[in-house]
Amino acid sequence: MPNDTASGYVLEMLGISKSFPGVQALNDVTLKVRPGTVHALMGENGAGKSTLMKCLFGIYREDSGDIVLKGAKVKFHSAKDALVSGVSMIHQELLNVPDRSVRENVWLGREPMRSFGPLRFLDHRKMHEDTAALMKSLDMEIDPADRMGGLSISKQQACEIAKAVSYDASVVVMDEPSSSLTETETEHLFRIIRDLRSRGVAVIYISHKMSEIFQIADEVSVMRDGRMVGTYAASELDEDGLIRLMVGRDTTDRFPPVASVPGEVRLEVRGLTAANPRSFRDVSFDLRRGEILGIGGLVGAQRTELVEALFGLREVASGEILVDGGLVRVRSPRDAISHGLGLITEDRRGSGIFPLLSVTVNTSVASLGRYLGKARLLEHRRIESEAAKLNEALRTKTPSMGTQIQNLSGGNQQKVLVSRWLMTLPDILIMDEPTRGIDVGAKYEIYTIMAELARNGKSIIMVSSEMPELLGMSHRIMVLCAGRHTGTLEGKQATQENIMRLATQFV
Ligand SMILES: Nc1ncnc2c1ncn2[C@@H]1O[C@H](COP(=O)(O)OP(=O)(O)OP(=O)(O)O)[C@@H](O)[C@H]1O
Ligand SMILES: [Mg+2]
Structure with missing residues (x-):
């Protein structure tokens, strides 16, 4: 104590x-x-x-x-x-040894030993029993023999906490x-x-x-x-x-007005089914010009998998994707970009950031093709000023545009990723948890940009786990549960209760 x-x-x-x-x-x-x-x-x-x-x-x-x-x-x-x-820290990026067991991770560096004459051995039994007792005292159902890397993120986190308690x-x-x-x-x-x-x-x-x-x-x-x-x-x-x-x-307000009235259908998805049988199945929907389509659901609903498939990052077994009425093949992000799609991924650490490169480079890297000048040389000035303008609009906090992105705070790195995809001028922008890790003030900036894009005829798909955001920003909300499209809500039907009902249909 x-x-x-x-x-x-x-x-x-x-x-x-x-x-x-x-x-x-x-x-x-x-x-x-x-x-x-x-x-x-x-x-x-x-x-x-x-x-x-x-x-x-x-x-x-x-x-x-x-x-x-x-x-x-x-x-x-x-x-x-x-x-x-x-004094211990539960890191967001977990720093455990995934290939070792839970008990080994907990006692790493201070393993209990037992002597046999002059020899000393790791006391596996004590390690196991102590870990089991620790887990029990914390009401955690985790087997000390389990491989750390095989546990869910939340269980791994629980192990870190148990370790802290053991110290x-x-x-x-x-x-x-x-x-x-x-x-x-x-x-x-x-x-x-x-x-x-x-x-x-x-x-x-x-x-x-x-x-x-x-x-x-x-x-x-x-x-x-x-x-x-x-x-x-x-x-x-x-x-x-x-x-x-x-x-x-x-x-004042938490959400800007989303005024636009959606126009004709830009994107149509019919019966899309992932190659992975445990992922999404038979998903159909459409997206209109100037529309913000929210995708709601619980973690595990396969929302990220669905939008990654649209962007050519996941294999599809069957189904069709149409852009402006024409059937398209999206086998890679390059295909997706050529059809006017952009994707802001939810995982800013795993994908997308070039830690050692500057804010400018991280912002412009997906749109360099537009800035080829005479003799195919990049127009650095224009790139710099365009990148700076976008980051200003999002209020990205950075000492300068030349700063390495790894030196920005977590939320500011996220803002740079958002500006990267805005810079590609996509017609259809997919945002996966666009405001995760972003503070309240900056959320509003991102919402404002979304509303403005919609007003200018762009279409947006927004995957979000935040109810207020789904309800405050979407024209329609499509809900997935366990890889199935369980319903789309609109107008008065779009309520927190209805979303939850559809999100838990098969749970
Ligand atoms: N290693 C570093 N080199 C240069 N600047 C840094 C470094 N680490 C942090 N900073 C700067 O210090 C300031 C504070 O960053 P910090 O990461 O503490 O913010 P935070 O409150 O955790 O934000 P967030 O909610 O986005 O995680 C930021 O302006 C950031 O750019
Ligand atoms: Mg931080």
């Missing part, structure tokens, strides 16, 4: 400053966390949340400031170092932990978090999902532009108030 200290805080980060070339990422930031609480850390993309946590774990070295753990000044040199002192954690940091979890998995995560809290552990929780914050957080600290705005009891805030603190101004 972690000690309560005289100050009443288990962790104090005092006056932390950190700059990178061209940016002051943290400016005299103070964060104080009480034991046995869930402490949400909120702020727009690039506010400095991840940087602050990286300073805690010694991944970055702060320029000034102190870190005090249970009353004593500490300086960690690595995440492992912090872990041993009871007698007093502070556990979670940076956007729920972004790839289903609703049920998120509920399970919340149960684990509440359990940690009741054991006296402090959980620092970073998320852009407002509703989660009010479900789980006791206290909320808000950062803006590298500074700490303040710390509040969750009970004294409401959603609008929190947004105001984050963006530093009044936000």
Whole structure:
């Protein structure tokens, strides 16, 4: 059980400053966390949340400031170092060893040994039993012998949490932990978090999902532009108030008006069936000029698979795709692009980003063909100014257009990907979870651009797991469940209840 200290805080980060070339990422930031609480850390993309946590774990070295753990000044040199002192981080990109068992992952680097005369052996039995007991105490149904890489993301995450507990954690940091979890998995995560809290552990929780914050957080600290705005009891805030603190101004509407009236059919999909028998089957729909078609469903509904197939990234067994009434073959993204399609993928880390290249290159890489000038030389000036204009419109926060994209915050990298596909001037833009990981203010910018594209006659398919976004931005909402198209909702029919009903039809 972690000690309560005289100050009443288990962790104090005092006056932390950190700059990178061209940016002051943290400016005299103070964060104080009480034991046995869930402490949400909120702020727009690039506010400095991840940087602050990286300073805690010694991944970055702060320029000034102190870190005090249970009353004593500490300086960690690595995440492992912090872990041993009871401060752990549940990473979004899981850092386990996929080919080893769960028990080996939990005890990695401190395996229990047993002696036989002068010889020492790994005590597999103890490792197994200790892991089983740990899982049981946390109410996790995970077999210690299972291969880590074979578990779902949510179970792998649970293992990381179990590992933290086994180190007698007093502070556990979670940076956007729920972004790839289903609703049920998120509920399970919340149960684990509440359990940690009741054991006296402090959980620092970073998320852009407002509703989660009010479900789980006791206290909320808000950062803006590298500074700490303040710390509040969750009970004294409401959603609008929190947004105001984050963006530093009044936000009016959450969604811009989507005014356009859809025109003729641009894209028609008939009986599309994936080659993979476990994926989508017999999906038919159409998409009109100027229309935003939402695709709703639960995680696992095969929505991403469907749009990837439309973009030539997945094999199709049967079915037809028509663009402007003509049958087309889409066997590769190149085919798709030539028919006027663009795809913004949901997974910004896995696909699409060239970490070492500049924001300009990352923005323009899919549309260079349009900028071939005389003698087939690229017109760099035009590329640069076009890329800059798009990123300005999305309010991408970057020291310059020449900065390596890996140095941008997670949400700002996402914005660069959005601008990349806008730059290709697609007629049909497919957006898979376009605002995942993006802060409230920037969401509005993306919605505004979507509405404007629709007004200018472009068509948009938007896969989204966020109900308000589906309801606020779509002309029609098509719902998938377990790879089947279970219905399309429009007008008064488009309600949260109806979407859920269709999304769970076969569950
Ligand atoms: N290694 C780095 N080099 C240069 N700049 C960096 C580096 N790491 C972070 N930054 C900058 O520091 C600022 C804060 O970034 P940080 O990743 O902490 O934001 P965040 O609050 O976690 O945002 P998000 O919600 O988008 O994840 C950003 O302007 C970012 O560009
Ligand atoms: Mg971050």
